[in-house]
Amino acid sequence: MFQKILIANRGEIAVRVIKTARQMGIATVAVYSDADRDARHVRMADQAVHIGPSAASESYLNGDRIIAAAQETGAEAIHPGYGFLSENPDFVEKVEAAGLVFIGPSSQAIRAMGLKDAAKRLMEKAGVPVVPGYHGDTQALVALASKANEIGYPVLIKARAGGGGKGMRLVADPDAFPDALAAAQREAKAAFGDERVLVEKYIETPRHIEVQVFGDKHGNAVHLFERDCSAQRRHQKVIEEAPAPGMDALTREAMTDAAVKAAKAISYSGAGTIEFIVDASEGLRPDRFWFMEMNTRLQVEHPVTEMITGIDLVEWQLRVAAGEPLPRTQDEIAAHGHAVEARLYAEDATRDFLPATGTLHHLKFPEHVDGARLRVDAGVSEGDAITPFYDPMIAKLIVHAPTREEALEGLTNALERTEVAGSTVNLGFLTRLLRDDDFAAGRLETGLIARKQEALTTVAPLRDRHLAVAVAATSGTATGADASDPFSAISGYGHFGPLVHRRTLVDGEDAVEARVTAQGDGALSIRLGDDEAARPIIVRRDDPTRIARWPGHVTVFEGADALTLKVPDRLQAADESAGGDRLSAPMPGLVKVVRAAVNDTVKKGQPLLVLEAMKMEHTITAPHDGVVAEIATEGAQVNDGAMLVRFQDAD
Structure with missing residues (x-):
C-alpha cells in the first residue's frame, strides 16, 4: 500500500x-x-x-x-x-x-469512454443498448440538422467530451437548431476544449439511472447497485438516491448486467459509473433503458452507494490502484435500506439557479437526525469564501434510513436545521423538492424540476415576527452588544417613560423602520413602521427563532429559508442613489457574446449578451423596451454588479 x-x-x-x-x-x-x-x-x-x-x-x-x-x-x-x-x-x-x-483507470479505458460518440459505438459492439442518435464525426450545421430531422424532434445536442450538462441543448423546433448548436459548441469548447457534439433522440419521459461499477487489474469487475439521479436542473444533478425508486428485480438485473458488461469490454480498473437514460412512461422495464455514457472516475453522488453497501469506495480505489484484487466478490456485495443525497450550492434558485459567491460568515450543520444516519461531506468551513473560480457546491448532506420515506424525512429535517449566512444558497429549494408530491411518491423524471420550477423556487415572505426578531438582534449594536444576547445592550430607562429606540434595517431595496422599547421583564416591544397604533410584537430572551449576525447584516432562519437584512452603519452616511437605467452582472463572469450595439432599439426579452460563468452560459435579456446607450465589450471579464448595459429613453 x-x-x-x-x-x-x-x-x-x-x-x-x-x-x-x-x-x-x-x-x-x-x-x-x-x-x-x-x-x-x-x-x-x-x-x-x-x-x-x-x-x-x-x-x-x-x-x-x-x-x-x-x-x-x-x-x-x-x-x-x-x-x-x-x-x-x-x-x-x-x-x-x-x-x-x-x-484511476488506464488511459486506454478513459479514451475508450471519453468521447460519447466513440463510446456508444463501442457499447453497441459489446451488446449494451444505446439510445438512437448520430455519433459520427461530421460537424457541419447542414449535416447535423439533417441528422436531427432523420432522428425526429425533439433532439438533444450534447458535447462529445465532458459532462455535467455543459455543452448540452434540448431542441424541439428545427428552426431553433442552428442557434442551439452554436451555443452548445461554444460552451463545449470553453468547458472541455472540444467543440464537437453528437445528436440524440430526446426521451420525453426520461429518468437518469446509473450503476456504480468497480474493476481491478486482475480482470474482475462488479457492480454496487444503481443510483437514481433524475432530479436535475440544467442537466446537473440536484438530489440523488439509492436504490432507484420503483426498481424491480428484472430491470435491476438487466441494467447491472449491462453495466458490468460495459466495464469488462474495456478491461476497466477502478471506480466508474455507467449512466443510462430510461423511458419511464410505463414504469421501469428491462427493455426501456439505454447507455448514455461512462464516467471513468468517482462520482459526486458516490456516498449514497457507500451508505447502502457499507463500502468505502475511496479505500477500494486506493487498494485497486496499489495492485490488490477487489476486496469483495459480487455475491458478497449487498444493499440495505435507502440513502438520499442533496447538494447544497451557493446559488440563487429564484434567479434561475445563478451561481452565487460570498464569504460563509455563518455555517452550521445538524449533528444527527432522529431515526436515520446523517453524513455531511463539506469542502468548506465557516469563514471560507465561495469564489467565482470553481464549482459553487458547499456541501453534500446524505441520509440513510431503513425506507425511502424515512430517508426523505430525515434529509428534509437535516436541511431545515442547516444554517448558512454570507451567500445565497439553495436550501429552501431542496426542501420544497423533497416535499413535492411527485418526488415523494417516486414519480421521477428529469424534467420534474423544470416543470415545477416556479413553485419550487418561490419563497414565502417571512412574517413580521421574523423582521421583529432581526430588529431585536441588532438593537444593541451601537453599544457593542454580544450578538448572542442583544437584550443585554439596550436600555429601557427614561425620566418620563421607557425609552424608544429607532432602528432601520434594509430588506433588498426596502427600508424596514422599527421602534424598540425595553420591557421590565427583559423582553423587547417592537413596532414596525410609523403607525403609532400598530400592535407591538413582543420578542423575549428565549425566543426560539434562529438568527446569525455577520458584518453589516443579520440573517433570520425559518425552516430551510432565510431572510437576510442589511444593518446600516449609523456613523457612516450611505449613498443609496442608483444612477441610470442599467443592467448589472448577476455574477462575476466573461462576456462571451454581444448581440446588440450602442443606439440599437431593443424589445423586452430580446437577448443582449451572453455571460459565461462557472463554465455555463447565461443569456442576459432586455428587461423592457429601450435604446442601448452603452454595452459591455465582448471578451471582457466583469465582476458581480458591474454594468453590462445602460439604456436611454427611446425618444
Missing part, C-alpha cells in the same frame, strides 16, 4: 479522500491555487503545495505542475478526485511516465 499520495483536486472531494487516507495510515499532499490558500483541504492535509493562480487553467489543470509537486513531496500516487484532470488520458500517461501511480 502507498505511504503518501497527492490529491490533484480541491474542495469536498479532496477532503473526502484525505479522510479515508488518514484512516488507512496514508499521508496526504494537497495542492492549492491562490484562491484556495487557506482552504479546508489545505488545512487538513499533511503537506500542501502551491500550484498557481486562481484560474483553474493555471492551477488545477496544470498537470505538469501537479506531477512536479508529487515528485517534490515524495508522493507515490496521484488521486484525481472528479472534474479537472480526472478523465484526461494524457495526464494519466504523464503521471505513469514520471514513475507515479494514477489512482
